[in-house]
Amino acid sequence: MSKTRTNFSSGTCFMALTQRLEFRQSQSLVMSPQLMQAIKLLQLSNLDLTTFVEEELERNPLLERANDGAAGDEAPIEVNQVSAEQLADAQAHNAQDGPLTTYTEWGGGASGEEDHNLEAFVAAEMTLSDHLAEQLSVAFTAPAQRMIGQYLIDLVDEAGYLPPDLGQAAERLGASQKDVEDVLAVLQKFDPPGVCARNLSECLAIQLRELDRYDPAMQALVEHLDLLAKRDIASLRKLCGVDDEDIADMIGEIRRLNPKPGMKFGSARLQTMVPDVYVRSGPDGDWHVELNSDTLPRVLVNQTYYSELSKKIGKDGDKSYFTNALQNATWLVRALDQRARTILKVATEIVRQQDGFFTHGVAHLRPLNLKAVADAIQMHESTVSRVTANKYMATNRGTFELKYFFTASIASADGGEAHSAEAVRHHIKQLIDAEEPSAILSDDTIVERLRALGIDIARRTVAKYREAMRIPSSVQRRRDKQWSTINSRASGGTGLREENPSLDLESRIDALYLPESGPLERDLEIDN
Known part of the structure; x- marks a missing residue:
């Protein structure tokens, strides 16, 4: 092994240390607070979005609800009606802005009459x-x-x-x-x-x-x-x-x-699910998609208030606070508008892709993934995923979460178009619901029936889908059919109610306590 020795004392080998100024160009993605807020708004549900906007209204003095009263004949100016030059001038505290709509008083509608809280007169619920x-x-x-x-x-x-x-x-x-x-x-x-x-x-x-x-x-x-x-x-x-x-x-x-x-006693109240999107059939046979405007919070930027303050505020700290408030208010309104447009764009593409479902039913649900929708509307998959989270669509066939329309693909037995996993589950349930007490279908028989319909599926997949739908095995279903006679006697001999065979062990315990045609609401646990 050779060794290299440097003799610094000889003065023959020195490393020069100098200062240099270099320019380098590079690209990087920086998540600004505004961008993070816009991404957060995409995945919020209606209730969460309303709560978030209410907090911003409390925090930002330049934000107001769109339905707050305003003095004068002009309507309040929305942020998307304000030009970039106006915003820049406001941020620079230019007092020579054009005439804007005036408001009576920030905070809106204060009156001399006392507000009576009706909830104070309601008796507290006994827990x-x-x-x-x-x-x-x-x-x-x-x-x-x-x-x-x-x-x-x-x-x-x-x-x-x-x-x-x-x-x-x-x-x-x-x-x-x-x-x-x-x-x-x-x-x-x-x-x-x-x-x-x-x-x-x-x-x-x-x-x-x-x-x-x-x-x-x-x-x-x-x-x-x-x-x-x-x-x-x-x-x-x-x-x-x-x-x-x-x-x-x-x-x-x-x-x-x-x-x-x-x-x-003090049971939890169920919150009504409000759809974000409506899908209606038009006179021309097409499907029309529109946003539920009642669920969209509407806020405005009160630039008149800002312009008046910018003329009177002398401290740099106060000016900086209101400038930041204006920027945040502007960005919030724009983010809300962009969120609504993105939801509408994604929902419209889903309706286009799943036209067969809206026309003929769940059996015609096509395989669909996030990438197919993202490519069609030129967005990223993560954006589509956030948009479809906690969002609901009201259709002629019921109200569904947007994620419902994204299902896996099942190959066709004859090499044709693939089938949606949700459509296959629907076929399985139809076959089981139509079976006779004397001819209960086994999983192997269901596989053969599905292949006759052009669906290539394995037996273990049928069992997995059946269990996911809380449908018992063929042995248990045969026993359930025999139960109908005993159940009729327990009901007083009227025979008004027959147990649903498509129930698992816990659900069949639940069914003992349900009224006629009642929903499955009790999640009971039993000791095996």
């Missing part, structure tokens, strides 16, 4: 926790028991259930397990019946005890709800030691109980 706490104060006098009871009440969920394991409660409270169990036994006698149960079986047992109907046969039925969900009536009869008529009466009693006793 389940408050309802249980009132009973707790009467049931116990010992401070230790009240402390344990209040701790357990705080653990009760909105359905009225406690966690299955309460072992940690005794540790945290420094009490014995027996003390906790004793307090729990009293809590389970509170109103509504069935509250503070740790599972569905215990909830039903509490209600049956109050009705004096918790005999050994009913106890066996409640402890084997999994067999009831599977419609295994033969096993239930054997476990309960009763005949067909008795088991039908017992099931009828179970159906009259409340599986979620706490839901009537």
Whole structure:
């Protein structure tokens, strides 16, 4: 190995250190705060966007709602009607701007009359926790028991259930397990019946005890709800030691109980889903796409207020604050306008691509991905993805999220046009809904039927789609068909209601408590 030695003392080898001025040109993407805000606005839902705009109205004195009153005959000037020169002049604090619309007073419409808050006259809704706490104060006098009871009440969920394991409660409270169990036994006698149960079986047992109907046969039925969900009536009869008529009466009693006793207290309010886009059929046979203007917040930039202030403000800090406020207000209004245009452009392309769905139904839904829409409207895929998030389209076939129209592709059996995954799921559900009780279709049979329709799909894919739609296996569906006779007896022999075979285990437990033709609203858990 050779070595190189440099002798600096000889003065024969020196590195020159000099200063030089160089110019280099490069490109880079910088995410400005305004650009980040515009991207954020794209993916906000209607409610989130309204909340965001309300916060900006509170924060920025130069922003006003479009429907705020203005003095004079002229309408307020929107930001897209203001030229770039006017904006630059305003930012430079030029007091010689042209005449602009005048406002009476910033903050709008202050009147001498008092505003009455109608919500102050509405009684507060009683929550389940408050309802249980009132009973707790009467049931116990010992401070230790009240402390344990209040701790357990705080653990009760909105359905009225406690966690299955309460072992940690005794540790945290420094009490014995027996003390906790004793307090729990009293809590389970509170109103509504069935509250503070740790599972569905215990909830039903509490209600049956109050009705004096918790005999050994009913106890066996409640402890084997999994067999009831599977419609295994033969096993239930054997476990309960009763005949067909008795088991039908017992099931009828179970159906009259409340599986979620706490839901009537302070349940969460459902928010109405408001569509962002309307799709209507025109007289010429085409589909017309329009934005729902009611969901779009409208704000204006009050440049009159800024012009007046720029003449009076003398401090540089104040001028800088209002200049920034003007820039932010201008950008926000432009971003809102751009957001609306982008949503309309994406929705229009979706309607064009999925014309068969709007004309003929879900069976004609075509495979579609983000790239196809992005290329068609000359945008990036990420932009299309943000636009389709939390946005809804009202059509002649219902209201759908924009992401609903983007589905995977399933190859055609005859080499023709590919099929949409959503359309294939629709075909599978149609085949199962139309099957006869004596001819339940297996997954292999469904594969053969689909191939006859030109859809090339594997058996495991059929099983995956079936499970995603909460449709049980062919064995379970055959058992569900046999259940209809028992269910008719439990309904009083009227035969008004037949169970839907396209339900999974939990949903079949749910169906025991639903009214005729009612929606599936209860997500119950059972112990297998």
